[in-house]
Amino acid sequence: MSARPLSGRDLAAAIRTDAAERAAELAAAGRPAKLAVVTATADESSAWYVRSIVTAAGKAGIACEVVDLGPEAPVAEIRERLESLSADDQVSGIILQTPLPGGAKLEDLASAIVPAKDVDGANPLSLGRLAAGLPAFAPATAEAVVRILEHHGVELAGRHAVVVGRSTVVGKPAAHLLLDRHATVTVCHSRTADLPAVTSAGDILVAAVGRAGLITAEHVKPGAVVVDVGTNPTEDGGLVGDVAPAAAERAGALTPVPGGVGPVTTALLLQHTVRAARE
Numbered sequence: 268m269s270a271r272p273l274s275g276r277d278l279a280a281a282i283r284t285d286a287a288e289r290a291a292e293l294a295a296a297g298r299p300a301k302l303a304v305v306t307a308t309a310d311e312s313s314a315w316y317v318r319s320i321v322t323a324a325g326k327a328g329i330a331c332e333v334v335d336l337g338p339e340a341p342v343a344e345i346r347e348r349l350e351s352l353s354a355d356d357q358v359s360g361i362i363l364q365t366p367l368p369g370g371a372k373l374e375d376l377a378s379a380i381v382p383a384k385d386v387d388g389a390n391p392l393s394l395g396r397l398a399a400g401l402p403a404f405a406p407a408t409a410e411a412v413v414r415i416l417e418h419h420g421v422e423l424a425g426r427h428a429v430v431v432g433r434s435t436v437v438g439k440p441a442a443h444l445l446l447d448r449h450a451t452v453t454v455c456h457s458r459t460a461d462l463p464a465v466t467s468a469g470d471i472l473v474a475a476v477g478r479a480g481l482i483t484a485e486h487v488k489p490g491a492v493v494v495d496v497g498t499n500p501t502e503d504g505g506l507v508g509d510v511a512p513a514a515a516e517r518a519g520a521l522t523p524v525p526g527g528v529g530p531v532t533t534a535l536l537l538q539h540t541v542r543a544a545r546e
């Protein structure tokens with residue numbers, strides 16, 4: 268028996284339609300929405316994301332400027348760009364792509380993104396507000412994880428959710444959002460002892476590591492709902508997730524890669540951008 272596929276495509280299309288309608292209203296009111304994407308990496312999965320943001324923004328009628336500083340960019344230059352975009356009246360939303368050059372930390376640099384334009388929830392103020400249950404932009408990927416589960420009617424309250432990965436982009440904020448929905452949450456990382464023992468206790472398993480095939484059958488409780496966040500470029504130019512095919516056999520339901528969390532992430536980033544432009 269293979270897992271029920273939890274597609275993100277319909278949900279993403281609905282969110283994009285909503286964003287496009289709001290973008291048209293803003294344009295008619297003379298306050299067009301504009302997203303700035305700052306990138307300083309040659310990472311391929313980041314490049315996938317930037318391309319999908321540009322395409323989706325274009326279709327939704329949202330202006331999108333990619334500021335590519337190159338993988339050698341000094342941290343001070345990245346910070347200055349974020350500061351000038353924060354002060355630019357024409358710019359409604361800003362996302363800084365990870366990974367960053369020279370071991371720079373996202374949570375450090377993103378403090379230069381004014382919270383009102385922090386559409387990927389990377390500023391520590393946004394993350395702190397999220398953790399405290401106050402209004403803030405959540406990182407689009409973390410929000411996509413819970414939105415896709417809710418869209419497919421997966422019950423979260425009282426269930427045990429295990430998140431593998433603790434980045435500020437996905438793992439940590441996803442844990443907070445699941446906690447807000449009354450799941451019992453465990454967070455794993457590279458130092459977790461006996462990963463399969465921990466993950467196989469999860470009714471819901473969120474894999475956000477970035478290693479193809481890391482999650483095998485032994486990591487999955489039979490019938491569990493698995494959200495595969497990983498986007499690992501393959502030699503033939505495609506993308507695969509973190510979940511191995513044998514693990515998919517054991518799961519009850521699984522988000523596919525491509526076509527799962529990714530499209531919902533892109534759509535939510537646009538929705539956050541129009542919301543930032545309205546406020």
Ligand SMILES: NC(=O)C1=CN([C@@H]2O[C@H](COP(=O)(O)OP(=O)(O)OC[C@H]3O[C@@H](n4cnc5c(N)ncnc54)[C@H](OP(=O)(O)O)[C@@H]3O)[C@@H](O)[C@H]2O)C=CC1
Pocket residue numbers: 312313365408411431432433434435436437438455456457458459462475476477478481496497498499528529530532533
């Ligand atoms: N589909 C989508 O919309 C999105 C996809 N992604 C993809 O998700 C993946 C994760 O992204 P991101 O969070 O930014 O990545 P990071 O590299 O920032 O974080 C990876 C996390 O995985 C943990 N980890 C690494 N190796 C292991 C291991 N062997 N066992 C358990 N945990 C491990 C790390 O632990 P430690 O903290 O100890 O180092 C870290 O917390 C990537 O493939 C990325 O491309 C990201 C965003 C959006």
Ligand SMILES: Nc1nc(=O)c2c([nH]1)NC[C@@H]1CN(c3ccc(C(=O)N[C@@H](CCC(=O)O)C(=O)O)cc3)C=[N+]21
Pocket residue numbers: 312313315316318319362363364365366387389407408436498506524525526527528529530532533
């Ligand atoms: N600050 C920050 N936030 C991020 O959210 C972030 C980041 N940095 N750095 C890079 C990773 C990677 N990432 C992806 C998002 C969507 C797809 C995506 O949409 N993928 C499509 C396939 C590509 C397509 O069809 O266009 C899919 O899964 O169906 C891929 C990768 C976000 N990331």
